[in-house]
Amino acid sequence: MNALLTGAERRIRRSTGVAVIGTVAVGAMLAGTVSAQAADDNWYDQSALLTSCTQKVDGLGKADRCRFEPASRTIFTGPAKQVSSTVHACGGTITFGRQTTESRTEENSISVSASVEAGLSKVFSASIQTSFGHTWSYSTSETQEIGSEVPSYSIGFATIAPAMQRVTGRMVINYPKRRHGHFVWYAYPTLTQYDPDEMQYSTVTVQTRPMNASERQSMCNNSGAASTGSTTHTTIHLAQSGTSQGAPLNSTPRN
Numbered sequence: 001m002n003a004l005l006t007g008a009e010r011r012i013r014r015s016t017g018v019a020v021i022g023t024v025a026v027g028a029m030l031a032g033t034v035s036a037q038a039a040d041d042n043w044y045d046q047s048a049l050l051t052s053c054t055q056k057v058d059g060l061g062k063a064d065r066c067r068f069e070p071a072s073r074t075i076f077t078g079p080a081k082q083v084s085s086t087v088h089a090c091g092g093t094i095t096f097g098r099q100t101t102e103s104r105t106e107e108n109s110i111s112v113s114a115s116v117e118a119g120l121s122k123v124f125s126a127s128i129q130t131s132f133g134h135t136w137s138y139s140t141s142e143t144q145e146i147g148s149e150v151p152s153y154s155i156g157f158a159t160i161a162p163a164m165q166r167v168t169g170r171m172v173i174n175y176p177k178r179r180h181g182h183f184v185w186y187a188y189p190t191l192t193q194y195d196p197d198e199m200q201y202s203t204v205t206v207q208t209r210p211m212n213a214s215e216r217q218s219m220c221n222n223s224g225a226a227s228t229g230s231t232t233h234t235t236i237h238l239a240q241s242g243t244s245q246g247a248p249l250n251s252t253p254r255n
Contacts, residue, residue: 020040043180048185049173054119059180063173066120068127070169072246073134075201077161077239078194084158088211089150090220097147098158102194105139109190118242120171124191128167132245136167140194148206148234156208161239163201167191168248182255204236 053066083100106115106121121138128136142162150156171187173196179185195201209231216222 013146014030024067046189047112049106049113049185049187050110050120050171050189051116052175053171053173054116061175061177061179064176065174066123067172068123068169069132069172070127070167070246071249072168072244073132074130074166074242074244075195075198076164076166076242077203078164080159080161080203080205082157083144083160084146085159086155087150088215088219089152089154089156090216090222092152093149095147095149096156097145099143099145100158100160101141101143102160102162103139103141104162104194106137107192110187123171124167124189127169132167134165135197136165136191136193140196142194142196142202144199144202144204146204146206148236150208151210152218153211153222154208155215156206156212157196158204158236161203161205163195163198163239165193165195165198167193168223170249185255188249199237200240201242202237203239206234206236208232208234 043059048060051057052060052063054062056062081102083102084098086097087094087096096196106117106124108117108120118138121136125136125138128134142160144160146158148156148158148159168190169188171189173185173187175183175185177183211219
């Protein structure tokens with residue numbers, strides 16, 4: 001029967017076969033494009049994104065602009081830490097006074113190198129100042145005057161639970177060319193820093209306890225019995241309850 005096909009019919013058969021092959025080839029190309037886009041969409045490294053704000057990163061290059069958009073700022077009291085030397089009172093009550101200075105650097109929930117963090121902090125600081133009217137720096141220090149009495153044959157030291165601030169937000173990172181399918185990427189750091197302007201949110205305490213017999217002998221060269229006094233915690237300054245500005249981000253989409 002095929003031998004009876006006219007020339008026109010044979011041409012139609014051949015054209016149909018080419019069309020089918022062409023459709024399969026186009027479909028394969030589209031599938032490859034979708035797979036490439038899916039691979040790009042699955043790429044997400046917040047540390048690399050933030051690092052690219054200050055230096056070149058493999059697969060990203062260097063961003064041409066990074067802008068931090070703060071969402072919330074919370075003031076809270078951090079954990080207590082001993083900030084004075086330990087004082088030993090031998091033979092009488094003594095009063096000790098000390099001016100303490102503690103240095104702290106910014107903590108970022110997204111791990112980057114110290115040099116990168118110092119550079120990023122300039123971006124964070126400008127936005128936090130504008131949004132909340134509050135200064136922010138990569139490194140700050142606290143100076144606090146502490147004075148208290150330590151009873152005879154007792155040991156004393158001071159602790160400070162410092163005022164801290166925590167800021168959440170997103171970094172908007174722009175690239176001159178598409179990177180992994182996008183010109184713009186987002187990272188969502190949570191930043192924590194000591195707050196020297198909010199000392200009302202810090203707690204200062206002096207703790208004392210009686211020496212035991214061996215401590216009296218080694219520290220005071222006194223072989224008397226252990227002191228009968230009690231352990232004391234004298235609060236010099238009690239922190240106010242924390243407070244917040246702004247609101248947390250509702251979600252943290254990739255892009």
